[in-house]
Amino acid sequence: MTITAGKQTTAPAVALGGVSKSFGELRAVDGLDLELRQGETVALLGPNGAGKSTTLDLLLGLSRPTEGTVALFGGDPREAIRSGRVGAMLQSGGLMPDVTVGEMIGLARDLHPRPLPRADVLRRAGIEDLVDKNVDKLSGGQAQRVRFAMAIAGEVDLIVLDEPTTGMDVDSRQRFWVSMREQAELGRTVLFATHYLEEADNVADRVLVLHRGRLLADASAAQIKARAGLRRIAFDLDRAVEEDEAALRALPGVAHIELSGHTVRIRSGDADETVAAIYAAGLRPRGLEVAGLGLEQAFLAITQQADEAEGKGIPA
Numbered sequence: 276m277t278i279t280a281g282k283q284t285t286a287p288a289v290a291l292g293g294v295s296k297s298f299g300e301l302r303a304v305d306g307l308d309l310e311l312r313q314g315e316t317v318a319l320l321g322p323n324g325a326g327k328s329t330t331l332d333l334l335l336g337l338s339r340p341t342e343g344t345v346a347l348f349g350g351d352p353r354e355a356i357r358s359g360r361v362g363a364m365l366q367s368g369g370l371m372p373d374v375t376v377g378e379m380i381g382l383a384r385d386l387h388p389r390p391l392p393r394a395d396v397l398r399r400a401g402i403e404d405l406v407d408k409n410v411d412k413l414s415g416g417q418a419q420r421v422r423f424a425m426a427i428a429g430e431v432d433l434i435v436l437d438e439p440t441t442g443m444d445v446d447s448r449q450r451f452w453v454s455m456r457e458q459a460e461l462g463r464t465v466l467f468a469t470h471y472l473e474e475a476d477n478v479a480d481r482v483l484v485l486h487r488g489r490l491l492a493d494a495s496a497a498q499i500k501a502r503a504g505l506r507r508i509a510f511d512l513d514r515a516v517e518e519d520e521a522a523l524r525a526l527p528g529v530a531h532i533e534l535s536g537h538t539v540r541i542r543s544g545d546a547d548e549t550v551a552a553i554y555a556a557g558l559r560p561r562g563l564e565v566a567g568l569g570l571e572q573a574f575l576a577i578t579q580q581a582d583e584a585e586g587k588g589i590p591a
């Protein structure tokens with residue numbers, strides 16, 4: 276809680292103001308402005324190298340921004356971590372060799388100012404049957420579940436997870452997301468990085484699309500899905516497309532159009548209307564194809580549009 280001139284306001288769980296991080300010439304995070312409200316479940320989605328892990332490191336105070344400010348619950352990230360308000364599950368590390376899972380969880384609970392009952396931690400992470408196993412002997416998916424248990428070993432307000440389901444099989448993934456939802460229902464703020472749009476779609480209230488260190492989209496999962504509702508229309512004309520360019524660009528429903536030689540490629544929000552208008556304009560399409568844009572393709576479409584407009588400043 277932040278007290279402002281006698282008025283109580285709830286500080287955002289995470290606040291990034293104009294945050295950039297450079298590694299030499301490379302700008303891994305580029306002018307990120309972001310607020311996560313307490314209780315939100317947020318997916319940070321982006322291809323390899325988009326800057327997801329760097330962003331999570333910055334907000335956990337593990338590295339310092341080149342520019343900008345980072346606050347957790349209105350204060351220094353390291354203070355929030357010291358007081359046990361944050362549980363994190365990063366991509367690697369965090370597991371000591373030569374100890375059992377039970378000992379590892381015991382240690383995580385001992386280190387936490389407000390530990391949760393051991394049985395709850397084991398159940399929530401689905402690792403009751405692994406307690407006597409040595410951490411060196413775990414499969415990739417089992418190790419991920421143990422890391423998750425360590426992140427939720429105490430009463431935390433914010434959980435940060437970097438690609439938590441890497442190495443898990445389908446069944447473990449499903450069980451993992453059930454326990455994740457349980458955490459969200461307890462009122463915790465959850466931020467997770469993922470490559471998978473389906474995970475973002477199933478679990479998150481809010482989806483952030485990061486590409487080349489910039490925020491390309493900040494929308495609800497439903498809004499991102501609506502972009503996936505776009506359809507692709509492709510056809511050829513019997514003469515060079517330039518001759519009909521004005522009519523093509525004026526077609527209704529068009530979100531994106533590519534004209535090359537005799538070929539026209541369109542992404543449309545209303546394919547029926549677009550196709551009807553193509554004929555109504557007197558155009559004669561040949562080999563007309565209409566196909567849906569999958570979830571993965573919608574995400575690619577967002578990042579691709581940004582690449583095309585590079586330097587032109589795309590609003591989030």
Ligand SMILES: Nc1ncnc2c1ncn2[C@@H]1O[C@H](COP(=O)(O)OP(=O)(O)OP(=O)(O)O)[C@@H](O)[C@H]1O
Nearest residue numbers: 298301303321322323324325326327328329330470
């Ligand atoms: N310590 C570092 N030194 C130099 N470059 C780095 C460092 N850490 C990250 N980078 C670079 O910054 C960019 C962003 O990396 P980051 O790991 O944040 O991406 P990511 O979105 O998490 O990718 P992935 O999905 O592959 O984990 C990449 O080009 C990466 O090579």
